[in-house]
Amino acid sequence: MLTLTDSAMSKSVSISNIRLYQFIREKCKIAVVEKNQATDDPSIFTQPKEKWVTMIVNNSFLLNLFIEDIDFKETCREEQEKLEKEKKRLDNNSVKKRPKCQQNYITSKTNHDNCHYHGAFVYDMNNHCKLTREQAQTMTQNVKLIASNSASGRSMELPKLIWDCCLGLYGIDPPCQVGSCGLPNEMKGQAIKPGQDLMTLVQNLFMNNQAAEKRTKDFS
Known part of the structure; x- marks a missing residue:
């Protein structure tokens, strides 16, 4: 030939x-x-x-x-494996938000010690109540905004907020925990339904941190 x-x-x-x-x-x-071949008997x-x-x-x-x-x-199995491989590749290279520290990251470009976070909630020392990260940020920003618009120009006292996990000052002290991106160790192996918001699940876990809550009570 x-x-x-x-x-x-x-x-x-x-x-x-x-x-x-x-x-x-x-x-x-x-x-x-x-x-x-199509058959009416599901056991076959x-x-x-x-x-x-x-x-x-x-x-x-x-x-x-x-x-x-x-x-x-290609066989059906080979086609499925190729689709799953491509889906995983796209997932590993897409921008996501870390459920623990709420910072953006890309799975394929992250290391074990890239996630710095607090593993509990924020505690309001003035009102004696627990706050989420978003609530604490909103409260702090509102005070800053009121102070900046004040006619007298006087500075206002910021809310007394601390992290329950380490008693660090909110907005001042750095995160007390370092780890890999993804779910906390307490949630590894936990059954998670499709479509569930990981950010909400982790936030609920942190809001119910019993050890951190006891530490704050002893401190206050």
């Missing part, structure tokens, strides 16, 4: 019997998987049939051309 041309300048290989090559190529393009299950073609090719040029031209049809 091959013609070898060897000149002083270069060597080239071409297919001499192109019709034979095309005949074999088209035969190998036939679907390799026969799907199951048969594996799909796979049709195989074995080719022995001695020439590397012909082998590579043959593989490229045939474009082998």
Whole structure:
């Protein structure tokens, strides 16, 4: 099937019997998987049939051309594996928000010690109540905004807020815990329903941190 041309300048290989090559190529393009026949009996299950073609090719040029031209049809399992692999690749390279520290991150570009966070809630020392991170931030910003718009220009006292986990001052002291992105260790292995908001789940966990709550009570 091959013609070898060897000149002083270069060597080239071409297919001499192109019709034979095309005949074999088209035969190998036939679907390799026969799907199951429809049946009314759910207990009957048969594996799909796979049709195989074995080719022995001695020439590397012909082998590579043959593989490229045939474009082998994939089985259902191979197609599913490819879709799952691509889905995982896109997921690993998409921007997400860490449920613990609420900072943006990309899974494929993060390290174990990239997540710095507080593992509890914020405590309002003046009103003796628990606050979420968002509530504490809103309260602090409101005070700053009122102070900046005050005609007298007097500064206002910021709310006395502390983190329950380490008694650190909110907005001043750095996070007390370092770890990998994702869910806290307390939630590893926990069944999570599809569509559940991870941020809310982690926030509820932190808001009910009993050890941190006891530490704050002892401190106050």
